[in-house]
Amino acid sequence: MPKLSVSGLTKQFGDVRAVDGISFEAKDGEFITLLGPSGCGKSTTLFAIAGLDRPTGGRIQLDGRVFFDGSAGLFVPPEARNCGLVFQSYALWPHMTVADNVAFPLRVRGVKKKQIAAEVEKSLALVEMESYAQRYPHELSGGQQQRVALARTLVFRPSLLLLDEPLSNLDAKLRLRARGWLKQLQSQLNITTIFVTHDQTEALSLSDRIVVMDGGRIMQVGTPQEIYQDPATPFIADFIGGSNFLSGTVATVTGNVALVSLPDGQTLSVSASPELTPGRQVTVSVRPEEVHLVHESDPRPNLLHGRIVQREYLGPRYQYSVSIGDRLVRFETVENLGSVDATLAVSPESCTVFAFNGKH
Amino acid sequence: MEEDVQAVTVGTSRFFDADGFDPSAVSAERFPRTRLIQYSLALFTLFLVAAPLVPVLYQSLLSVPIYESGGTLNFDAYWRFLASPDFQTAMVNSLVLAFGSTIVGTVIGLFIAIAVARTNMPARQLVSGTMLLPLYVSQLVLSVGWFIMYGPAGYISLEMRDLFGTVPWNLYTLAGMSVVAGILAAPLTFILCIGSLRLIDASMEDAARSLGAKPPRIIWSVIIPIIRPALVYSAMLNFISGLELLSIPLIFGRPARMIFFTTYLYNSRGGSVPDYGLLGAAAAFFLLLITGLVLIQGRLLRNASRFTAIRGKASRPKTFDLGKWRYVAAGLVVAYLVFGLGLPLLGLVLRAFVEFLTPLMAPWKLLTWANFNIIFSNPIYIRSITNSILIAGLGGALATLLIALVTVVIHRSDFRWRKPLEFIALYPRAVPGMIAGLGVLWAVLWIPLLSPLHGTIWILIIAFTMRNIPTGYGAMSPVLLQIDNDLDRSARSVGADWWTTVRRVVLPIAKTGLFSTYVLMFLSFFKEYAAATFLYTRGSEVIGISMLEFWGIGEVGPAAALGVLQFVATCIFIFAARKILGVKLHA
Numbered sequence: 001m002p003k004l005s006v007s008g009l010t011k012q013f014g015d016v017r018a019v020d021g022i023s024f025e026a027k028d029g030e031f032i033t034l035l036g037p038s039g040c041g042k043s044t045t046l047f048a049i050a051g052l053d054r055p056t057g058g059r060i061q062l063d064g065r066v067f068f069d070g071s072a073g074l075f076v077p078p079e080a081r082n083c084g085l086v087f088q089s090y091a092l093w094p095h096m097t098v099a100d101n102v103a104f105p106l107r108v109r110g111v112k113k114k115q116i117a118a119e120v121e122k123s124l125a126l127v128e129m130e131s132y133a134q135r136y137p138h139e140l141s142g143g144q145q146q147r148v149a150l151a152r153t154l155v156f157r158p159s160l161l162l163l164d165e166p167l168s169n170l171d172a173k174l175r176l177r178a179r180g181w182l183k184q185l186q187s188q189l190n191i192t193t194i195f196v197t198h199d200q201t202e203a204l205s206l207s208d209r210i211v212v213m214d215g216g217r218i219m220q221v222g223t224p225q226e227i228y229q230d231p232a233t234p235f236i237a238d239f240i241g242g243s244n245f246l247s248g249t250v251a252t253v254t255g256n257v258a259l260v261s262l263p264d265g266q267t268l269s270v271s272a273s274p275e276l277t278p279g280r281q282v283t284v285s286v287r288p289e290e291v292h293l294v295h296e297s298d299p300r301p302n303l304l305h306g307r308i309v310q311r312e313y314l315g316p317r318y319q320y321s322v323s324i325g326d327r328l329v330r331f332e333t334v335e336n337l338g339s340v341d342a343t344l345a346v347s348p349e350s351c352t353v354f355a356f357n358g359k360h
Numbered sequence: 361m362e363e364d365v366q367a368v369t370v371g372t373s374r375f376f377d378a379d380g381f382d383p384s385a386v387s388a389e390r391f392p393r394t395r396l397i398q399y400s401l402a403l404f405t406l407f408l409v410a411a412p413l414v415p416v417l418y419q420s421l422l423s424v425p426i427y428e429s430g431g432t433l434n435f436d437a438y439w440r441f442l443a444s445p446d447f448q449t450a451m452v453n454s455l456v457l458a459f460g461s462t463i464v465g466t467v468i469g470l471f472i473a474i475a476v477a478r479t480n481m482p483a484r485q486l487v488s489g490t491m492l493l494p495l496y497v498s499q500l501v502l503s504v505g506w507f508i509m510y511g512p513a514g515y516i517s518l519e520m521r522d523l524f525g526t527v528p529w530n531l532y533t534l535a536g537m538s539v540v541a542g543i544l545a546a547p548l549t550f551i552l553c554i555g556s557l558r559l560i561d562a563s564m565e566d567a568a569r570s571l572g573a574k575p576p577r578i579i580w581s582v583i584i585p586i587i588r589p590a591l592v593y594s595a596m597l598n599f600i601s602g603l604e605l606l607s608i609p610l611i612f613g614r615p616a617r618m619i620f621f622t623t624y625l626y627n628s629r630g631g632s633v634p635d636y637g638l639l640g641a642a643a644a645f646f647l648l649l650i651t652g653l654v655l656i657q658g659r660l661l662r663n664a665s666r667f668t669a670i671r672g673k674a675s676r677p678k679t680f681d682l683g684k685w686r687y688v689a690a691g692l693v694v695a696y697l698v699f700g701l702g703l704p705l706l707g708l709v710l711r712a713f714v715e716f717l718t719p720l721m722a723p724w725k726l727l728t729w730a731n732f733n734i735i736f737s738n739p740i741y742i743r744s745i746t747n748s749i750l751i752a753g754l755g756g757a758l759a760t761l762l763i764a765l766v767t768v769v770i771h772r773s774d775f776r777w778r779k780p781l782e783f784i785a786l787y788p789r790a791v792p793g794m795i796a797g798l799g800v801l802w803a804v805l806w807i808p809l810l811s812p813l814h815g816t817i818w819i820l821i822i823a824f825t826m827r828n829i830p831t832g833y834g835a836m837s838p839v840l841l842q843i844d845n846d847l848d849r850s851a852r853s854v855g856a857d858w859w860t861t862v863r864r865v866v867l868p869i870a871k872t873g874l875f876s877t878y879v880l881m882f883l884s885f886f887k888e889y890a891a892a893t894f895l896y897t898r899g900s901e902v903i904g905i906s907m908l909e910f911w912g913i914g915e916v917g918p919a920a921a922l923g924v925l926q927f928v929a930t931c932i933f934i935f936a937a938r939k940i941l942g943v944k945l946h947a
């Protein structure tokens with residue numbers, strides 16, 4: 001039985017469906033990320049699981065206990081769900097010390113004083129904040145506040161950890177370190193975690209599985225590798241890692257190779273699939289790192305010719321945009337080139353083909 | 361501060377180990393008190409607001425007194441009331457007074473607000489501080505001060521006659537009363553307008569200036585239209601207060617045998633057997649009139665959001681350089697403060713300490729404690745002072761608690777009826793003080809369960825609380841709206857129910873706002889007298905009532921002495937609030 005199961009979850013605001021019938025499950029100890037652009041419904045979903053947002057329909061169940069059932073009119077209030085939520089703003093109570101903040105969840109549960117003190121210390125030690133126990137939140141840095149928020153959430157041993165973009169208020173360098181730390185903590189505690197972010201790097205590096213959302217719907221569910229290497233839609237291919245897109249028409253299919261002809265007459269061979277019949281309109285996506293600058297007479301198949309129209313300096317490398325057909329293809333290299341003609345090699349295996357009205 | 365998140369090795373401390381600690385097992389299923397508390401608060405508020413209104417409306421239709429059984433329901437009382445010549449005169453007088461005082465108050469208040477907020481007039485800080493004081497002092501006290509100085513036998517009036525042979529004003533006229541009422545109402549306009557004036561984005565004026573507009577033109581064409589919502593609101597409020605005004609019609613209208621709506625009601629209070637039906641119809645009529653005006657006020661302001669020039673963002677507004685005219689402006693403002701507020705207060709103090717006040721004799725030759733001795737030798741008057749302090753101190757605290765909780769339900773809960781609750785909480789704006797008092801009295805006479813309250817100070821606390829819910833709600837709302845929603849949501853998510861969250865998180869964070877609301881409630885309760893006119897009995901008088909009693913028998917000295925005591929107590933309380941509670945009253 002899954003730890004957490006969300007099915008048919010819907011949230012309607014007037015005519016707008018912020019969350020439109022989404023379903024997913026989490027296994028015990030799993031780290032699941034809800035990933036998507038702002039307004040895709042990921043935070044609404046998270047708050048619905050926590051009980052802070054009342055959905056309009058669907059069902060949420062944790063450890064076999066129903067938290068919400070739209071058709072039965074069942075709604076368990078947040079305080080009875082035992083879910084730990086870390087807010088984007090950390091939401092530490094300004095009138096309480098760090099120790100009081102962390103003790104609060106145990107006080108409302110009627111735990112004995114002595115045990116509270118011990119557990120608060122344990123929890124603060126876990127996030128290495130024990131020496132700040134008597135400080136007030138406004139005396140802490142952003143990173144420290146975040147860790148206190150986490151200690152406050154873990155102290156009551158929640159059955160589920162919910163994280164709402166907890167890294168987004170940290171600066172870039174700190175975010176990287178906090179990410180590593182969070183991953184380590186989560187795998188050590190082995191607590192089932194739902195993480196919400198719009199940052200694809202965070203999602204790829206932290207998650208066991210990613211749920212990609214857009215417009216209130218789930219676009220794809222899979223491991224970071226699956227999502228990155230085999231995106232289900234052009235949107236995902238672009239949203240995660242960024243992709244080059246070339247549109248064209250299937251010209252011929254020979255064995256397991258299909259030949260796509262681009263608007264400017266160049267051709268591209270890709271892996272064939274039943275959907276790719278001659279004459280079919282397709283979009284081919286290629287990751288920038290799969291595009292290589294080669295010599296004009298390179299023996300590899302799938303060479304594309306175009307002119308460099310744009311250059312961006314990224315520090316370790318340059319990123320160039322090459323005009324091919326009616327599109328721009330980006331690639332990166334350490335070479336400093338001018339506005340010259342370039343030949344690019346793209347291996348057929350690295351191409352993902354989206355046929356119109358569906359994939360492959 | 362050095363950021364110190366490291367790639368920590370969490371080490372060997374196994375946190376979620378089976379150490380036997382399971383706090384979820386500790387938490388017992390709690391009694392679902394949230395809804396119970398919310399419904400109790402909502403129903404209590406509804407009761408508080410409806411209790412005075414229902415008896416008034418019922419009595420207005422009833423042919424016998426409300427406490428008697430039998431009788432029929434009809435509109436007879438209304439016809440009798442509307443046809444009576446007294447009503448017609450009172451109506452006209454009240455409307456003229458309200459209209460006149462609104463014009464005078466708005467012009468003065470707006471002028472001072474613009475001078476303080478948008479020009480380089482000298483002594484702006486001092487002026488804006490002084491303008492606050494009249495808001496916290498009873499209008500009855502200030503009106504008595506005016507009478508002592510500018511009344512037909514007033515000190516300055518007599519001085520004028522000596523010097524010039526004639527007195528160019530007569531306060532026993534509608535025009536005179538309108539001017540007094542307007543001068544006393546100006547601080548309210550000032551307070552309501554200065555906030556928006558300070559928030560106006562300077563770029564609006566810069567834009568107008570760059571197009572060649574001169575300062576007076578900018579004030580007329582840019583600033584006044586932008587602050588129109590505040591102006592409309594304050595003008596409507598002044599008009600409503602003008603209709604509800606009791607002190608000035610009593611002090612200046614009565615000797616001139618002029619009858620106003622409030623004095624009409626006030627007079628019908630006496631007499632051994634009042635005409636309940638007529639009184640009910642008059643009160644109901646008054647109530648409906650003010651309700652109508654409050655609804656119009658709300659409707660006029662409904663589209664106020666299109667004046668988006670006023671943002672929460674603080675940008676230092678530019679001030680106009682008035683050149684040498686700035687001294688003229690300062691002179692006018694100082695003249696207002698000195699002649700309108702300062703001299704009447706001085707007159708009040710002088711009158712309290714002398715046998716009689718006359719330009720013919722130096723006041724220090726007539727110094728006496730007699731006025732205060734009269735008060736302090738009579739337990740009734742001492743009791744009216746202790747009652748006032750008790751009602752303001754204790755009643756104000758209870759009212760603050762109730763209002764804070766109601767505001768929390770309205771702004772920080774998912775209570776189903778929170779919108780209607782907000783409407784109920786704001787409705788008493790439309791209930792004149794005297795009507796609230798009359799209604800509570802009748803409710804107590806009508807409902808046997810409430811009869812033990814009759815003649816106690818509790819009945820006054822109930823009426824004053826009902827009257828002041830909107831004021832407290834107005835003070836408490838912005839405080840609660842400023843608190844980040846995540847702070848209570850996080851408390852809920854870690855296991856606190858709504859009520860625990862309110863007690864342990866929301867209210868403690870709103871502490872300063874609670875103190876300010878309490879100070880406001882204290883001062884409002886302390887100066888209230890109109891709502892007490894129908895309610896008090898021997899034993900439950902308040903300062904204002906004792907003042908009116910002295911006034912009624914022509915004892916100006918002791919009335920002034922009581923006024924001085926009330927004024928001094930108010931000042932001490934404001935000072936203490938600032939020192940102890942850290943509450944600063946400001947615009």
